[in-house]
Amino acid sequence: MQYEVTSLNTKRLLAGSLRKFMREKSFSKITVSEICLDCGVNRKTFYYHFEDIYALLKWILDQEALKIFLDCGLHGDFKDTILFLLDYIDTNRQFLNSIYDSLGYDGLREFLYEDFIRLLSSIITNLEKQEGCLLEQNLRQFLCQFYAGALSGILKDFLKARHPGSHKDIQERISFTLETSLLSLIREKGKKVS
Structure with missing residues (x-):
C-alpha cells in the first residue's frame, strides 16, 4: 500500500x-x-x-477530468457529465489550449477519443435498457464513433470560444440531440430483448 x-x-x-x-x-x-x-x-x-511525456499528459487528463466524467457517465445522468465536461474546459482553458496549440485538434482528440467512445457506449447501453432493445454491434460501434467525432468538434469549438450560448444551453442541445436521435435509432434498429 x-x-x-x-x-x-x-x-x-x-x-x-x-x-x-x-x-x-x-x-x-x-x-x-x-x-x-x-x-x-x-x-x-x-x-x-x-513511457514518454505524452503518457504523462494522458495520465493528467485521465486523473483530472476523464475518470470523473466517465464515472458520472457510467453511473449517473449523462447530462450531468456533459455539464461537468463544459465546466472542466472553462476551468482548464489555458491548459487545454496549450495542448491544442501544440498537438492540434487531431492530437487533442486522440487523447480523448477512447474515453468519449466509452461514455457514448454507456449512454447507448442505458438507453437500450430503457427501451428493452439491443443494437447490432457494428451499428453500436458506428454510432459511438459518429457521436464521439461530433462531441469532439462541439467541445473544440467551446474550448476555442466559438460556440454561442451558456453552459446550460450547450448541455441541453447536446443532451437533446443525443437522447432523441439515439432513442429513435434504438427503437428503429434495435432488437427487442425478452
Whole structure:
C-alpha cells in the first residue's frame, strides 16, 4: 500500500511540473529532463512511471477530468457529465489550449477519443435498457464513433470560444440531440430483448 501511495505521489509531482511548464511555454517545447530537474527526480524514475511525456499528459487528463466524467457517465445522468465536461474546459482553458496549440485538434482528440467512445457506449447501453432493445454491434460501434467525432468538434469549438450560448444551453442541445436521435435509432434498429 505504501508503494502505491509513493508511486501516486511521484506521478502527481511530475504532473504538477508539466502543468507548471505548460503555463510558461508550448507543450512541444517541454522536455522530460526539465520535468525531472524541476521535481528533483532522475530520468529512470520518470520512465518507470511513464513511457514518454505524452503518457504523462494522458495520465493528467485521465486523473483530472476523464475518470470523473466517465464515472458520472457510467453511473449517473449523462447530462450531468456533459455539464461537468463544459465546466472542466472553462476551468482548464489555458491548459487545454496549450495542448491544442501544440498537438492540434487531431492530437487533442486522440487523447480523448477512447474515453468519449466509452461514455457514448454507456449512454447507448442505458438507453437500450430503457427501451428493452439491443443494437447490432457494428451499428453500436458506428454510432459511438459518429457521436464521439461530433462531441469532439462541439467541445473544440467551446474550448476555442466559438460556440454561442451558456453552459446550460450547450448541455441541453447536446443532451437533446443525443437522447432523441439515439432513442429513435434504438427503437428503429434495435432488437427487442425478452
